[in-house]
Amino acid sequence: MAGQYTCPICSQASCQRKRTKTRTISVSLFILRLLSLCGLFSSRTMIRLFKVKEKQRELAENASGGAPVKKQSAGELRLHKDISELNLPKSCNIQFPNGKDDLMNFEVSIRPDEGYYASGTFLFSFQVSPIYPHEAPKVKCKTKVYHPNIDLEGNVCLNILREDWKPVLNINTIIYGLYHLFTEPNYEDPLNHDAAAVLRDNPKMFESNVRRAMAGGYVGQTYFPRSM
């Protein structure tokens, strides 16, 4: 037996893993190292471990009662990064209606300083999923706005919120994207068909419609509350 090496994982004497120089570490660590090398789990140990664990758990429960802990989803952690790195222009403002510990639901107000919508204030709600950034946040416009790319229910047509969302994008990108919708409304991706047609065919009239809507008033049959 002495000198005869058999790999504890594959039981073969010829196994090259024996070259691993971890002998000085305790045996259990050594095995764990190998486990991670081979992707194999020493399972008789497993069933024995369950028994040990059961005992430990009973002891622990008797001792403390185990305070339930809130855990953070991977999505929350990534969002935490996005939020703490936000770098917004003065015209954009973020609020957390549920306080500092709920970052998953927040509001952004945008106050464009140029273009058709200058000096209006538009509020957006953000709802972020626990599997963010695998999934884009759900964004709605809470301010009723006369806009070719935002409909009267607050749906927003912004490519990075749906078909072009990628996990490398972040909250900052979305807010800039939303800001861009106000400086460059675009009639080619219409959600409000009428507004898009007016912008395309008669920009002067579009401008006055936007002004009327923001001041609080009717455009056609639709009433817009004041938003400036």
Added chain:
Amino acid sequence: MADTSSQPSRSRDLDKLLLRPGNLVGATFEPGPELRDALQEDFVKVLVVGAGGLGCELLKDLALSGFRNLEVIDMDRIEVTNLNRQFLFRLEDVGKPKAEVAAKRVKERISGVNIVPHFCRIEDKDISFYSDFSIIALGLDSIEARSYINGVACSFLEYDSNDNPIEETIKPMVDGGTEGFKGHARVILPGVTPCFECTIWLFPPQVKFPLCTLAETPRTAAHCIEYAHLIKWNEVHGGVAFDPDDPKHMKWVYDEAVKRAELFGIPGVTYSLTQGVVKNIIPAIASTNAIISSACALETLKIVTGCSKTLSNYLTYNGAEGLHTKVTEFERDKDCLVCGPGVLIELDTSVTLKKFMDILEEHPKLQLSRASVTHRGKNLYMQAPPILEEMTRSNLSLPLLDLMDKVPKDVLHVNGTTVKKDEKVTCLRKLRVVFKGVDGVADMDTAGGA
């Protein structure tokens, strides 16, 4: 075990695996009747998450593989459309909780097995509920639910001071998934093999149609359905949230989609397609579930008994054109925020949050400046935006231990900027913070030496 000896044939197949030595077994495998009987002991408890297409199969497979103590959790009730493949359910069960009916049926058919059903959401259970199980088998259909269970299982994982996972804290998971003719089975041993979050990029992003296409230029039946679902519903129902499980809601969306399809001359809108598009359903194939479940049940048995090497670590199955199956050994993300060891930091109990942030800046492994700190969902300090910075600023002068609710050893997450190859980069890191000289951490300090 009187009944096993009176019915020797009951475990005949299992005996071939568990009573005899072999060449492909784990090194510490100790065959014998004790091992077989140990499967029935109270300390071998398996949780099956999901009692749907995979869950039904898993419960049956595990019960027939000799496991005696099973529990199953599922929040859904049985629907008529489940009956073609969720074979534990009958027409008269429609409307009843899946978990309860599944548990009852398997218990009726397989004597001696004990199955406890839980008719609730996975989030409704305390974390301690999950710590009870030896192993967790997943038969789920959503990334979100997998990510949640993975987070729970990884939260039990502890590392020693050499960043090696502590064996007793590893909560193994076996995850199955199917989509039509395709499926996967994987073994997750947190700290040893990649966790769900290490490889979340494996899941392709959901196809989402541009809203303006839906509103203006629909071309397919799915466009018409999504228009009715995403745009028309809100227009008509205002504040009422759409509930995909309410047949009246679904019927309304279907009717609207039909009208829209007629308007644009688009064929193909059916009620079942409407359900499929809205709930993102891919038709399930019973035999795919059976194949994937059997792989998962076998891996469970292998992990527990050591009767063979385990799958390493991700099996994909494709039965669409012929049959293709392959096992890939994915690697762990060493910096995974969920299963990774994080950076171990020892602190005095008097350290304030501000001092802690200074330590992060000087720490050779981190050199992290402008740190924002979060602990179990509580934001201790945020560098930005100004509104959050203001709300968290008063924490800076408080002892970190107090901010961490006096827990002497816990995980924190920080992000900030660090310098990599002369360039400033932002990074998000996991830290294992240990306070020196507080009860309960002495054994942690000495584990593994160093």
